[in-house]
Amino acid sequence: MKKTNLTQHIGPSLIHLFFWGFTIVSLLPFVLVFMVSISSEDSILQNGYSLFPSDISFAAYQFLLNDFSEIAKAYGVTILTTLIGTIVSLMITALFAYPLSRADLPFRRTLSFYIFFTMLFGGGMVPWYITYVNMFDLKNTIFAMIIPNLLLSAFNVLLMRSFFSSTIPEAVIESATIDGASELKIFFKIVIPLSLPIMATIGLFNTLAYWNDWYNCMLFIDKPELYNIQYLMTKTLTNIQYLLMKSNSSAQVGDLLAKMPRETVRMALAIVGIAPLLFAYPFFQKYYISGISSGAVKG
Structure with missing residues (x-):
């Protein structure tokens, strides 16, 4: 015993x-x-990367914050696009997935196959770019960082559809229908409150996608005031790498690089880009696992 x-x-x-x-x-x-x-550039060059830096220095962050207004503006653009994109994308995904979870929807299998088909095949980058620039005129607008490739994900639709099918009892919907509730009232008053785990999960997926996106900004944005934080960081890294390549042929560039924290600034860029998400993730974690496991029960 x-x-x-x-x-x-x-x-x-x-x-x-x-x-x-x-x-x-x-x-x-x-x-x-x-x-x-937060290490000094000299200690990195002499001792390499270490969990216990021999010389503490905030030169990398001072270098990044020399033009704080530019970084603050890029953060503002990123936060705005992330908030708008996540909310709108979450609502569109739910409105698309819920009808597909209903067994009485006409052509349900056809519509589901159409969504799955978009995961396998695309029209190509050139017609995709021309469509958004010439037909929808999204060039140099905030919508260029919200709509293309991010507003609706076929994977998220199928995941949410599976959650609705396996979690929302059909008897509850039938009872609400008998009581005279409309489809919109059933959706907003019953389905959404019962679906907080999958809503939080898809919301986290969307938040990560919008926050980490720099590709749309690179393709569609030419105005510096519309740069998001990820593209600004990418552009900064590209400029540093360009200076490194030119340092051998120019003494002036070499003197500039001697005063610039090259290695540490790369890590500081990563911290600046990912820190807000690290603080936000714990608030989503309790819904994240249950949403994924419930949404994956059946397809």
Whole structure:
């Protein structure tokens, strides 16, 4: 009996220990990036990357914040596009997925196949670009960072459809219909409140997609005042790499690079770009796992 009780205590403890170790190992890259970003350039060149920097320096962040207004403006653009894009995309996805989850929808299988087909085949980049620039006139507008490739995801639609099909009881919908509730009232008053896990999960997917996107900005935006934070960071890195290539042929560029934190600024850029998401993720985590597992029960 004692042996059984001991085994019951050791088993969960080992599992907890394993996951704590896995968590620490997963966090180490983020800690390393942060430690390198606050190291001096000379210590990086002499000792390489280290979790325990020998010389603390915030020169990389000072270099990035020399033009704070530009970074603040880019953050504003990113936050605006992320908020608008996530909310609108989440609503469109839910409005598309819910009818597909209803067994009485005409041509339900045809519509589902049409969505799945878009995951496999596309029209090509050139007609895609021409359509958004010439037909919809999205060039140099905030909508260019919201609509193309991001506003609606076929994977998210199918995931949400599976959640509705496996989680929302058909009897609840039938009861509401008998009581005289309209389809919109059923959707907003019953389906949405019962679907918070999948809504939070898809919302997190959309938030990550919009926050990390720099490709649309590169293609459609020429005005610096409309740059988002990711493209601004990418452009900064590109400029540093260009200076590195030119340093061998120009003494003036070499003197400039000597005063510039080259290695540490790359890590500081990563921290500036990802820090807000790291703070926001814990608020979504409790819904994230349940939404993924419930949405994957059946297709």
